[in-house]
Amino acid sequence: MYDLRESYRPLRPVNTVKGFPKISMSAINGKKIAIVGGGPGGLTLARLLQQSGAQVSVYERDQSRSARVQGSALDLHENSGLAALEAAGLMEAFWANHRPDLDSLRLTDANGTVLHDHVRRMSGPGKRPEIERGPLRDLLLDSLQPGTVQWDCKLEYSEFQGEQILLHFANGQTSVADIAIGSDGANSRLRELVTPIRPQYVGVSLVEGLVPAAKHAIPELWDLLGGSALIALGGERTIGMGTKPDGSVLLYAGLKTDDPAARQSLEEASRPDERVRWFRANFKGWGDLWEPLFREAVSMVWRPLLVCPTDQDWKSKPNVTLIGDAAHVMPPYAGEGVNMAMLDALVLSKFLLSEDTPDDAIAAYETQMFSRMRSMTADTMVNTEMFYAPDACERVVALFRSFVGGEAVPPAGEA
Numbered sequence: 001m002y003d004l005r006e007s008y009r010p011l012r013p014v015n016t017v018k019g020f021p022k023i024s025m026s027a028i029n030g031k032k033i034a035i036v037g038g039g040p041g042g043l044t045l046a047r048l049l050q051q052s053g054a055q056v057s058v059y060e061r062d063q064s065r066s067a068r069v070q071g072s073a074l075d076l077h078e079n080s081g082l083a084a085l086e087a088a089g090l091m092e093a094f095w096a097n098h099r100p101d102l103d104s105l106r107l108t109d110a111n112g113t114v115l116h117d118h119v120r121r122m123s124g125p126g127k128r129p130e131i132e133r134g135p136l137r138d139l140l141l142d143s144l145q146p147g148t149v150q151w152d153c154k155l156e157y158s159e160f161q162g163e164q165i166l167l168h169f170a171n172g173q174t175s176v177a178d179i180a181i182g183s184d185g186a187n188s189r190l191r192e193l194v195t196p197i198r199p200q201y202v203g204v205s206l207v208e209g210l211v212p213a214a215k216h217a218i219p220e221l222w223d224l225l226g227g228s229a230l231i232a233l234g235g236e237r238t239i240g241m242g243t244k245p246d247g248s249v250l251l252y253a254g255l256k257t258d259d260p261a262a263r264q265s266l267e268e269a270s271r272p273d274e275r276v277r278w279f280r281a282n283f284k285g286w287g288d289l290w291e292p293l294f295r296e297a298v299s300m301v302w303r304p305l306l307v308c309p310t311d312q313d314w315k316s317k318p319n320v321t322l323i324g325d326a327a328h329v330m331p332p333y334a335g336e337g338v339n340m341a342m343l344d345a346l347v348l349s350k351f352l353l354s355e356d357t358p359d360d361a362i363a364a365y366e367t368q369m370f371s372r373m374r375s376m377t378a379d380t381m382v383n384t385e386m387f388y389a390p391d392a393c394e395r396v397v398a399l400f401r402s403f404v405g406g407e408a409v410p411p412a413g414e415a
Helices: 040-050 081-087 091-097 133-142 219-225 260-268 272-282 288-296 337-352 358-387 392-402
Strands: 032-036 055-059 104-109 114-119 155-161 164-169 174-177 179-182 200-211 229-234 237-243 249-256 300-307 320-322
Touching: 032 040, 032 164, 032 174, 040 055, 040 081, 040 133, 040 337, 055 174, 081 091, 081 337, 091 133, 104 219, 104 392, 114 392, 164 179, 200 260, 200 288, 200 358, 219 229, 219 237, 219 249, 219 288, 229 392, 237 288, 249 288, 260 272, 260 300, 272 288, 300 358, 320 358, 337 358, 358 392
Parallel strands: 032 055, 032 179, 104 229, 179 320
Antiparallel strands: 104 114, 155 164, 164 174, 200 249, 200 300, 229 237, 237 249
């Protein structure tokens, strides 16, 4: 969501990571590989493995590739998301679908007073070009062999069956795999085979909404937004807005709360006037400038933010592992979620295609993944606290102003 990239130590370039001998595919020769979850991480992994002739199936809960509207735009980073697409041979498709118009971010306070504007770096060293989730997913899907993705396959539970994994889906189907990889998000069902450790609520929730034809529906906010992205801060609350290619605006209203009544009242607010009342009750001190967002949104969904423990660890299993949010979900205040999922896919694929056994590949991947994610999770939690602190305006603006060259603009929202 909020990509505070300059506050991080740079990741080591993927092609310099130790432990990637010449690809032999010995670990997965003749193995049936199941990837649970068809998001960017899972699809990237499928593409990378199929390029080397691996037998891969992806099981996705959506009923079809067009079953639901994809979320906010994503910025892909050189040493992670873009590196994975490069390895997958998909950079030409990426550049054909990226969004060069998402080149700025505006920071405001709770009354809409502009605090700071940033121009985002779209090319050159440290570039972070944007792409919508839908086109990214489509280009990955189109790169796979026909029939790779099995739709309407929501995993209910899984179990070991001898040396294999038996997957049970909500539609009544089952499937057996020699290797299973969970890319099924924060509420991963495959995670239960790997570890009893569960993600924890961080005390912040997001309300996601979509405003169609925003230029006409919310003209004042459209002008304030300026056609790209905006973050408003104040009172332990945030509102993020970002434009979509069809002229709609995706919004994320964040609030620091442990009160279940906040969620219940939102979910009971079915009419526009009820949603406005919810906003007034839960965003006290915020100007009425923001009310049209809640009046004009066609839907609003409550999304509690979760995090895996910074020090999580487990003994690796010989034939099952996790990538992306299934392995290390964290709040979106670093813009790293999809990038880390795609980097997981890249690293895991290289180990699976080069190690002698799946056991060795998974153990090597998880060792590296744990090391990388400990510092990333810790830094992300520092950012989360900052965005919802009483002095968030001062601290966030100061951070952005400290960025070298005045560049580094986060997208409006990554859920």
